[in-house]
Amino acid sequence: MTHIFIDRLDDNRLLPYRNLQSQSLSNDITEHFIVEGRYCVEKLAQSQWPVQSVLVQRGREDEIASWFPGSVDVCVLSVEQIRSVVGFNFHRGVLACGVRPKTQPLNRIEVTDQDPPIAIAACGISDRDNLGNIIRTATAMGIDHLLCDRRCVDPLARRVIRVSMGNVFTQKHFTLNDPPSQLKDLATTDGFRTIATTLDDDSMPISDFQIDDRPMILMLGNESTGLDQDLQKAATDRVRIPMKLATDSLNVSVATAIFLYELTRLSATFKGLRFPQGR
8 A cells, every 4th residue: 555645735646636616516427536534435445446546634544545455545635735625624534536437238237136126217316415315225225226317416426425325336337328218128128117206196106016026126207307208108117105285295315215115115025925934
């Protein structure tokens, strides 16, 4: 492990960390991504994702360096220098620059052996907090396949990583370039049930949904407009959460937690019926 004690703030090795607030305003997908905070950086270190460098405050370099292989540079600065580089009052004392992995092709989606056999399709999620919470909830439910369309916020945005508590690094990432066509193909060719979440009254209450042998993809739409109609038409199933007292919708991350809890519970019950205990 190489400790690099940096004196000049114009050192090119600090370039990925400069003016992070300005970077956050951009929706550009870049080769690298930044992780901040001890917990999320440790989650990155525990994953198989490549890391280019770590930026750490002086006095913590030995602890943080022990998490990474020797090929990763550990850049050491004072707290004041870190604040100057990143552009805001930074107190966590550790950041990392990861290398974005290539998304996997859709034909490699395999959730049949998972418990539960579910993947998430985020179509047009525009709020970083929402996507981070969705990822955190999905991971807690044992779900580790994340499909994002081109309109969805970057799952490797700093805020998404932070809100997900680093659980984004446990996910297998897939990109939907043509969601209606690709999700329909996954249903017809690969046997997935593609489940559209909707507010429409002619959809099925999630409590009435019946599990079968097919793996599932839960489709989540934009916070304001929901799932596009072409996605709903392409789905094998359409489900809703019944609501009372004139409430017309739930936050998408809250709704996702309810849907996933119900699907996970139903899946466990279905498996219990098929494979009774004691056999």
